[in-house]
Amino acid sequence: MNFFVDALPLYLNGARYTLLITVGGCALAFAIAMAVGILGSTRSAALRALASVYVEVFRGVAALVLMFWLFYAMPLLTGYRLEPVFAAILALGLNIGAYGAENVRGAIKAVPRSQYEATVALNLSWTQRMRLVVLPQAWAQMLPTFGNLVIELMKGSAVVSLIAVSDITFVAQQLRTFTGETVLAFAAALVTYFVIAQVFVALMRLAERSANRRLGRIPARPRRRAKPAGAAAKGGAA
Incomplete structure (x- = not known):
């Protein structure tokens, strides 16, 4: 029990980085998915070909390798090194955006x-x-597929520890090294990822219900009819 109490601030800090990368990656992936998905559904053969090239390239490249390329290889070509968090957001957003684009097109x-x-x-x-x-x-x-992609991106963010981002996985590895508590360190990481995933699942379900209600697929909740003032007065008198 003392391990979890002492390690809680470290896991909360790691969760902050995980959430930052997840939200940033989702924002980038969503913008790309909408733009490329709409292009892929147009009548223009050139635009459809452009969208298809993007989807096939980034869907066929491993997110981890892409992240390594952005963080380690690109500086050798350009002389400019990306911040680790930005490199992680860019790699995950480009990768998940390709899957999202097919979802939008479909x-x-x-x-x-x-x-x-x-x-x-x-x-x-x-x-x-x-x-x-x-x-x-x-x-x-x-939305249902987008919800799955959000969870996949969040879980995929666990690899950002390999470029020295202090996310949940990085914290668990550090605690395992310094305390020797392998089981407890990774058990806490599992629970933290699970809690974050459930929050995103709940938010996506709310978005799905809202979208379906606007289309009339889910009946709106009936509003309570207010009692007339006279009826309320009679009830009080009785």
């Missing part, structure tokens, strides 16, 4: 053809079609 293609035809009949521009009709429906289909 969700857009899954919108019924009749919806596209209706937007054409209403003489809506391409931007209006995407913003008002297509993306709101596709968004609800994207």
Whole structure:
């Protein structure tokens, strides 16, 4: 018990770095996924080819190797070294963004053809079609997969300890080295990762329910009807 009490501040500091990398990586991956996914669903063959090249390259490259390349190899070519946290965010965001782009493209293609035809009949521009009709429906289909990708990115952040980022895994390794408590050190790391994952799962489920409710797939919660003032007065008198 003393081990966990003494090590708690270290794990909290490690969790701060894990959350920073997870949130930053998710923001980058989401921006890339939306942009590349939309490009991959357009009619332009050149844009689709560009999106396909990005997806195939970064989906086929290991995130760990990409992170090593950004942190160790790129300085030899450019003379500029990235900060470890930024290199980790960039590597994970580029990698997960490729998977997210396919999720976005698939969700857009899954919108019924009749919806596209209706937007054409209403003489809506391409931007209006995407913003008002297509993306709101596709968004609800994207979220479950996005939730899985968020958890995968969070778990993938465990490798950032290899470039000296003081995340949860780095803290566990340091405590194992200095205290010899291998079981306790990594048990605490497992619990910390699990708690963080459950927080992200809960947030993504709330987002899914909100998106489905806006589309009318989940009925809105009925509001309680306020009692008339006269009825309340009669009840009090009785």
